Amino acid sequence: MITKNTQKTILVIEDEADILFSLKTYLESEGYQVVTAENGEGGINFLQKNPMPHLILLDMKMPVMNGWEFSEHYRKNFSQSLRAPVIVMTAAADAEARAREAQANGWLGKPFSLEEITAQLQKFLGTHPG
Numbered sequence: 001m002i003t004k005n006t007q008k009t010i011l012v013i014e015d016e017a018d019i020l021f022s023l024k025t026y027l028e029s030e031g032y033q034v035v036t037a038e039n040g041e042g043g044i045n046f047l048q049k050n051p052m053p054h055l056i057l058l059d060m061k062m063p064v065m066n067g068w069e070f071s072e073h074y075r076k077n078f079s080q081s082l083r084a085p086v087i088v089m090t091a092a093a094d095a096e097a098r099a100r101e102a103q104a105n106g107w108l109g110k111p112f113s114l115e116e117i118t119a120q121l122q123k124f125l126g127t128h129p130g
């Protein structure tokens with residue numbers, strides 16, 4: 001049985017509605033509390049008004065404020081001790097390089113499998129809360 005207190009919160013920042021919906025559905029089915037933003041600006045706004053989530057999944061190519069710009073604001077406005085790990089999601093062939101550019105903690109190359117997401121969640125959050 002999952003209680004709210006033991007739930008871990010994941011912020012998903014992604015401009016493609018179908019990807020965002022799929023991720024939210026999957027992560028919620030795994031027992032996580034999911035909050036979403038459709039671009040980096042929405043993500044920053046969320047972080048300024050709410051407790052820090054446990055993990056951030058970040059798309060790179062987005063309108064208004066992209067993943068690189070989000071990362072810059074994030075590092076500038078939130079101290080290192082406060083910051084949640086960031087996992088970059090990118091279709092780029094060199095996903096690892098994109099993650100380095102954004103100084104992210106991990107990366108998922110699109111398209112990624114549920115197993116690949118689960119591996120990242122376990123790496124950064126420990127065993128899932130279910």
Ligand SMILES: [Mg+2]
Binds near residue numbers: 014015059061
């Ligand atoms: Mg995108």
